[in-house]
Amino acid sequence: MSAGRLLSVLLLLQSRGRMSARGIAEELGVSVRTAYRDLARLQDAGVPVYAEPGRGGGYQLLDGYRTRLTGMSEGEARALLFAWLPGPAADLGLAPEVTAARLKLLAALPTGLREEAMRTAAVFHLDAPGWYREPEQAPYLPLFVDAVLTQRAVDVRYRRWRAPQEVDRRLRPYGLVLKSGVWYLVAAVKDRIATYRVSQVLDAVLSDERFDRPADFDLGAYWTSYLDDFLARRYTGTATIRLSPRGRRRLPDNVPPELVRAVDSTATAVGDDGWIAAVIPTESTAHACGELLRLGVDVEVVAPAELRQAMADTVGVLARAYGSARAVQTTGSPTGEIE
Known part of the structure; x- marks a missing residue:
């Protein structure tokens, strides 16, 4: 049994008011049975914890009771910056310290400020990783x-x-x-x-x-x-491209922000159909080709010639590959499977 965990239970009740044993267990990452045992030990130690039975009931401290045991450990002080950023704190190995530091911080605040801090924390959430990829594993x-x-x-x-x-x-x-x-x-x-x-x-x-x-x-x-x-160092060249209205809308989801800013700052109309011309920075022919192909028929490379040719060569390979697959499906086995 951890004395530190008992203190966390005490501070949790002090900052939150009435809580169920299940709620305490979830907050501290322990079993419900352990939460019940910790509550009983607080009562045995003379802490005025009492249970409110029935629907919506739970455990709470006697009105007016407050502990002054809010001193933070060195690890909890380090974790204080991440008190409302559980994801990064867990990455850094500070999850338990963050929980304890946040409880102590809330317990030390006057009631009005504590409620305001909890309301603020409830409406903000940080999800750091970008879309379309799993978070990286960094064990060290x-x-x-x-x-x-x-x-x-x-x-x-x-x-x-x-x-x-x-x-x-x-x-x-x-x-x-x-x-x-x-x-x-x-x-x-x-x-x-x-x-x-x-x-x-x-x-x-x-x-x-x-x-x-x-x-x-x-x-x-x-x-x-x-x-x-x-x-x-990354962008050593430039390319001139044409973009359809749909391609320009899709740009932020498919290319880095530097390319989006370049399009916004250099865009010029090239007709009445909404297409634009723009100049973008490029890293290499192969890299630019891969990025621009994400936009499909909504982009055309005007220059340089080697990038335009790379786009054409890649599209040609794809056309031949999919043309061959279509032919096999049409003339092949009755199931239409590609052999």
């Missing part, structure tokens, strides 16, 4: 949290996009960034600062080396600069 994320806070170096094996793909590095973590549901580690490696996708870490071990994080390092400023540099 809690280890990096520890390394950042204790300023300890980490030995990692990392999978990167260029050869050699798997490399060993000793990193001195400066901070963690969550972008579109993906966690990134900002760390010093040798004489430079680099960014690592946490899900691509294959192995990680805390070392005995301690380091001092530069006092003038600003994580937010670094990340903004990193993004600007990333986009400058």
Whole structure:
């Protein structure tokens, strides 16, 4: 039996008022039987908890009773920033601390402010990952949290996009960034600062080396600069395209926001049918071809010639493939199955 959990039950009743044993169990992640046992132990300890029977009943504290045991542990203080962000907190391994810190924070507030805070929390929910993909698994994320806070170096094996793909590095973590549901580690490696996708870490071990994080390092400023540099390195060319009205509406769901902004800023009408011409940045011929094909017949590449040809070649391959399939289905077996 955890004394910390008993305190959590007490603070939960203090901040929420009447609650059922099932509600307490769900909030604290324990069984209903454990919740009943904890309530009984609070009563045995002299805490004025009483049960209200019947429909809509539950457990509550005697009116006017309040505990002053609201001091936070170090872990709970760390978790306070994430008190209403359960998803990222769970990723960081701080879910239990977040629950305890939130209860203590609410219990410490005057009744009016506590009710307002609970109303606000009830109407906002953060779902960080983007559409059309599963959240990335980052099993070493809690280890990096520890390394950042204790300023300890980490030995990692990392999978990167260029050869050699798997490399060993000793990193001195400066901070963690969550972008579109993906966690990134900002760390010093040798004489430079680099960014690592946490899900691509294959192995990680805390070392005995301690380091001092530069006092003038600003994580937010670094990340903004990193993004600007990333986009400058990513887009090295341009293309002129034509878009139908439907293609322009579909654009935000199919291409990065940089391309949408480029279309908005360069769009010009090219006829009375609503089609527009625009200039967009491109990463490479193959990458641009893959992105623009998502728009199907609602886009046409005007220039450069190599991208236009790549689009035509890809469409030709698809046409031949689907033409062959249609022919087999027409002349093949009675079931219409492709053999």
